[in-house]
Amino acid sequence: MEHIITTELVSLFYSEFQALKDISIDFLPNTVTALIGPSGCGKSTYLRLFNRMNDLIDNVKITGKVTIEGEDIYKKDTNIVELRRKVGMVFQKPNPFPKSIFENVAYGLRVNGVNDMSVLKEKVEFSLKQSALWDEVKDKLKKSAFELSGGQQQRLCIARALAIEPSIILMDEPASALDPISTAKIEELIYELKNNYTIVIVTHNLQQAGRVSDYTAFFYIGELIEKGETKELFINPKNIKTQNYITGRFG
Amino acid sequence: MIKFFKSTFEKIIEGTLFLSSTITTLAIVLIIVFLFREGIGTFNQSPIEEGFSLVVNKNNPINELSAQQIKNIFDQNITNWKTVGGNKDSIILFNLDNISNFYSDSAIGENFEFLPQCISDYTEKHSGVVAFVSTRYTGKGFTGKILTTPKVTITQFISQKEWFPTAQPAAQLGVLALILGTLWVSFGAIVIALPLGLATSIYMAEVANPKVRNFLKPLVELLAGIPSVVYGFFGLVIIVPGIQKLFDLPVGETALAGSIVLGIMALPTIITISEDALRTTPKAMKEASLALGANKWQTTARVVIPYSSSGITAAAILGIGRAIGETMAVLMVTGNAAVIPHSFLEPVRTIPATIAAELGEAPQGGLHYKALFALGCILFIITMAINLIVGYVSSKKKYNTR
Amino acid sequence: MIISKKVIRNKNLKEKIAFNIFRVFSAIVVLSLVAILSFIIYNGISVINWTFLTAMPEDGMTKGGIFPAIVGTLCLVAGSMIFAIPIGVFSGIYINEYTKDSFYKRFIKLMTNNLAGIPSIVFGLFGMSLFVNTLRFGDSIIAGSLTLGLMVLPVVIRTTEEALKSVDNSFRHGSLALGATKLQTIRKVVLPMAFPNIITGIILSVGRVSGETAPILFTVAAYFLPKLPSSIFDQVMALPYHLYVISTSGTNIEESRPIAYGTALVLIGFVLIVNLAANALRKYFGKKVKMN
Numbered sequence: 015m016e017h018i019i020t021t022e023l024v025s026l027f028y029s030e031f032q033a034l035k036d037i038s039i040d041f042l043p044n045t046v047t048a049l050i051g052p053s054g055c056g057k058s059t060y061l062r063l064f065n066r067m068n069d070l071i072d073n074v075k076i077t078g079k080v081t082i083e084g085e086d087i088y089k090k091d092t093n094i095v096e097l098r099r100k101v102g103m104v105f106q107k108p109n110p111f112p113k114s115i116f117e118n119v120a121y122g123l124r125v126n127g128v129n130d131m132s133v134l135k136e137k138v139e140f141s142l143k144q145s146a147l148w149d150e151v152k153d154k155l156k157k158s159a160f161e162l163s164g165g166q167q168q169r170l171c172i173a174r175a176l177a178i179e180p181s182i183i184l185m186d187e188p189a190s191a192l193d194p195i196s197t198a199k200i201e202e203l204i205y206e207l208k209n210n211y212t213i214v215i216v217t218h219n220l221q222q223a224g225r226v227s228d229y230t231a232f233f234y235i236g237e238l239i240e241k242g243e244t245k246e247l248f249i250n251p252k253n254i255k256t257q258n259y260i261t262g263r264f265g
Numbered sequence: 266m267i268k269f270f271k272s273t274f275e276k277i278i279e280g281t282l283f284l285s286s287t288i289t290t291l292a293i294v295l296i297i298v299f300l301f302r303e304g305i306g307t308f309n310q311s312p313i314e315e316g317f318s319l320v321v322n323k324n325n326p327i328n329e330l331s332a333q334q335i336k337n338i339f340d341q342n343i344t345n346w347k348t349v350g351g352n353k354d355s356i357i358l359f360n361l362d363n364i365s366n367f368y369s370d371s372a373i374g375e376n377f378e379f380l381p382q383c384i385s386d387y388t389e390k391h392s393g394v395v396a397f398v399s400t401r402y403t404g405k406g407f408t409g410k411i412l413t414t415p416k417v418t419i420t421q422f423i424s425q426k427e428w429f430p431t432a433q434p435a436a437q438l439g440v441l442a443l444i445l446g447t448l449w450v451s452f453g454a455i456v457i458a459l460p461l462g463l464a465t466s467i468y469m470a471e472v473a474n475p476k477v478r479n480f481l482k483p484l485v486e487l488l489a490g491i492p493s494v495v496y497g498f499f500g501l502v503i504i505v506p507g508i509q510k511l512f513d514l515p516v517g518e519t520a521l522a523g524s525i526v527l528g529i530m531a532l533p534t535i536i537t538i539s540e541d542a543l544r545t546t547p548k549a550m551k552e553a554s555l556a557l558g559a560n561k562w563q564t565t566a567r568v569v570i571p572y573s574s575s576g577i578t579a580a581a582i583l584g585i586g587r588a589i590g591e592t593m594a595v596l597m598v599t600g601n602a603a604v605i606p607h608s609f610l611e612p613v614r615t616i617p618a619t620i621a622a623e624l625g626e627a628p629q630g631g632l633h634y635k636a637l638f639a640l641g642c643i644l645f646i647i648t649m650a651i652n653l654i655v656g657y658v659s660s661k662k663k664y665n666t667r
Numbered sequence: 668m669i670i671s672k673k674v675i676r677n678k679n680l681k682e683k684i685a686f687n688i689f690r691v692f693s694a695i696v697v698l699s700l701v702a703i704l705s706f707i708i709y710n711g712i713s714v715i716n717w718t719f720l721t722a723m724p725e726d727g728m729t730k731g732g733i734f735p736a737i738v739g740t741l742c743l744v745a746g747s748m749i750f751a752i753p754i755g756v757f758s759g760i761y762i763n764e765y766t767k768d769s770f771y772k773r774f775i776k777l778m779t780n781n782l783a784g785i786p787s788i789v790f791g792l793f794g795m796s797l798f799v800n801t802l803r804f805g806d807s808i809i810a811g812s813l814t815l816g817l818m819v820l821p822v823v824i825r826t827t828e829e830a831l832k833s834v835d836n837s838f839r840h841g842s843l844a845l846g847a848t849k850l851q852t853i854r855k856v857v858l859p860m861a862f863p864n865i866i867t868g869i870i871l872s873v874g875r876v877s878g879e880t881a882p883i884l885f886t887v888a889a890y891f892l893p894k895l896p897s898s899i900f901d902q903v904m905a906l907p908y909h910l911y912v913i914s915t916s917g918t919n920i921e922e923s924r925p926i927a928y929g930t931a932l933v934l935i936g937f938v939l940i941v942n943l944a945a946n947a948l949r950k951y952f953g954k955k956v957k958m959n
């Protein structure tokens with residue numbers, strides 16, 4: 015199988031501070047990969063490489079190579095809009111826009127030139143169904159997104175990301191601000207989505223990583239310590255740091 | 266024992282602090298009491314100066330004249346009693362200064378002791394006469410009719426156009442021209458300041474790099490601190506002559522000059538408040554938009570501005586409030602003609618400027634003095650309303666985190 | 668779904684246009700503001716010298732200095748601050764540290780906001796009616812100071828409140844847990860931490876007081892009074908009113924123009940110093956707090 019995302023010796027500097035050190039990981043399509051590690055070890059930073067969100071921060075320097083679907087995304091003439099269309103992102107806290115439920119999901123389409131109402135309706139419905147939210151909101155699409163519960167808001171944000179048909183979805187601790195029931199729903203959803211998307215998920219919750227992911231990568235102070243199949247890594251960690259972390263000795 | 270002392274001490278301090286915090290409320294109450302006590306006094310007075318009255322021939326069917334009618338009669342805009350609902354008879358204005366034309370010195374008396382009889386005699390002989398005389402002369406034995414004048418009413422005060430509080434015989438107390446003047450100038454100011462201010466705040470919050478912003482922010486703060494007389498002075502020496510030359514006007518002191526100066530003065534308020542509002546947009550929300558392929562402008566227009574719209578509205582309203590209440594700068598550049606403005610190139614007069622210009626000359630306790638306080642009341646009510654609106658707008662819940 | 672090149676080009680063009688409009692508008696704002704400043708500095712700088720600052724006005728205010736106006740303004744600043752600082756700071760402390768009752772808090776907040784929104788000329792009317800006429804202070808430093816003090820009271824209250832709010836609750840709890848009383852906690856822990864911000868707010872309100880004209884028009888300001896006050900019941904000249912007078916109704920407006928430029932520059936200089944001082948203090952204390 016061909017890798018959909020590859021990173022080769024990627025380093026990232028916030029001004030002087032090196033947040034990532036020579037990270038190389040490859041990702042297979044239609045898999046879920048979990049990034050784990052203590053807080054501040056660079057998981058989010060690494061994740062944000064894939065849709066170039068780190069570009070928004072001043073004085074960031076990146077070296078190494080990142081490819082998505084075979085293309086170097088840090089090439090000069092990379093079309094960032096097209097890249098971000100291909101690579102959806104779900105954030106830690108649910109962050110719907112101050113708009114209606116419908117307009118939240120339609121947002122990505124609208125900003126990219128799709129304004130045909132029938133197309134929008136169709137895509138919104140499709141995305142909301144995919145994110146298992148349709149039945150709960152179909153009667154109140156015109157209502158403000160803020161009226162939804164936290165868990166619903168997060169699924170709305172997933173629907174919002176799905177609407178522009180990405181092939182990759184990045185999730186940065188998507189359930190850390192949610193209650194256990196909502197968390198379970200999100201995990202179930204991730205399992206479903208795996209059939210159509212490649213998912214990279216940051217989580218500090220090891221059980222969650224164990225439940226949802228096929229592969230796991232363990233980060234520690236900007237370095238990739240160990241990566242491999244989730245089961246393997248959890249049962250049989252090769253590195254002592256990984257072992258300490260998953261047995262709860264630090265972090 | 267020590268403990269008791271200590272806790273008593275704490276109680277005393279707490280009491281002192283509490284008292285201080287009530288002073289604000291007390292101040293507002295006092296302001297309302299003093300402002301309105303004087304202001305409402307306007308409405309119990311006759312527009313005719315105390316100690317004087319208007320007299321006519323006793324056969325004249327007219328019993329009452331309004332302040333406006335009196336003014337028109339004495340300005341000779343009305344020359345026939347018919348116009349004000351009386352007989353068809355032309356109006357004869359009798360002026361005390363000319364009395365010697367009609368009566369000999371001896372008839373008047375050496376010490377004017379027979380003056381009342383002369384006035385009485387004159388009013389009796391001329392059916393169309395109207396005279397404005399001291400009540401000293403209209404006592405016992407006076408054969409003319411003393412007219413009554415309706416007291417100033419609130420409706421009159423608000424709806425009448427003419428503001429001429431020192432007019433004789435009857436003060437003209439219509440604030441419509443002043444209210445319109447105030448709104449006119451403020452409207453112009455906001456038309457200038459709003460687009461510039463909002464654009465600048467968006468630029469500072471969303472476009473400019475931190476270095477530029479760190480230069481702009483203190484500059485705007487500094488300009489917020491510059492006294493209004495300085496702005497007025499600048500307007501007076503630069504903008505007023507500029508407008509005069511540009512539009513080839515007889516005078517440059519115009520509503521436009523006022524609007525420009527006020528617009529500049531309202532800028533810091535608008536920029537600061539609206540920039541603060543824009544900055545409250547959660548970073549996560551902006552990132553979500555960018556992650557969906559929106560560019561910065563789309564994010565600004567579709568997410569940041571809607572999210573901070575209540576703060577931006579508050580900024581605009583406060584800007585208007587600042588413009589409406591501003592005194593000195595307007596006083597210096599608008600020409601202060603108390604007429605209803607028809608264009609931006611005419612002099613106007615605003616409520617605050619009127620108070621500032623006239624209070625010094627109005628005798629304390631007189632009708633004029635009270636009328637100026639009534640203007641203050643109007644201003645107070647307008648700004649209170651603005652405050653309430655701002656409070657309401659900015660308290661509207663925009664974002665429910667849970 | 669493929670996003671066409673055209674759509675992207677189109678939206679990036681819109682972005683460019685929008686942002687350039689903002690740039691141009693901001694430039695207009697900055698330029699006009701800078702123009703005002705530099706105009707007054709340019710015309711005023713040559714007027715200012717030691718004599719100008721320390722001499723009495725002469726020849727119908729067309730010559731001489733502005734000494735009495737400077738002194739008058741300083742008197743008014745001092746007088747209003749004596750009133751506004753304790754009451755404002757106390758109220759701020761009470762509102763932030765003692766009121767749990769959210770109704771009272773909201774009420775006071777509403778009142779403070781309302782007081783802040785009242786136009787300065789209305790304060791002038793009020794001051795004249797209460798202090799000058801009813802309390803019979805006459806046109807005097809005390810009447811003007813009280814009027815100005817009342818006007819800046821909301822500024823002091825608000826900054827105090829904000830400053831106290833920015834002190835993290837953990838410090839309060841830490842102190843209370845050690846057995847300190849509430850008052851001790853406020854005095855020894857909260858106030859020292861909030862102090863820099865409170866001071867900054869006070870300095871800014873000094874700037875505001877020194878430039879206001881409308882409230883002092885009928886409560887203290889003298890048109891021409893070439894002597895210094897000897898008691899708080901005296902009238903004084905004041906810088907902003909002086910500028911107003913010599914630029915609009917002086918005996919000879921043309922001849923007193925240089926004096927007007929000089930006065931305007933002194934006023935601006937005052938505001939500038941006040942702002943710089945506030946910023947410097949903020950920075951200085953900001954560092955110190957971090958170091959501790």
Ligand SMILES: Nc1ncnc2c1ncn2[C@@H]1O[C@H](COP(=O)(O)OP(=O)(O)O)[C@@H](O)[C@H]1O
Pocket residue numbers: 028031033051052053054055056057058059060071
């Ligand atoms: N915008 C930034 N500027 C400077 N340093 C940053 C920035 N964002 C993150 N960092 C630093 O980079 C490191 C990694 O951060 P992050 O990727 O957010 O960690 P994680 O998601 O694993 O908790 C941390 O030490 C953090 O302090």
Ligand SMILES: [Mg+2]
Pocket residue numbers: 057058059186216
């Ligand atoms: Mg993170």
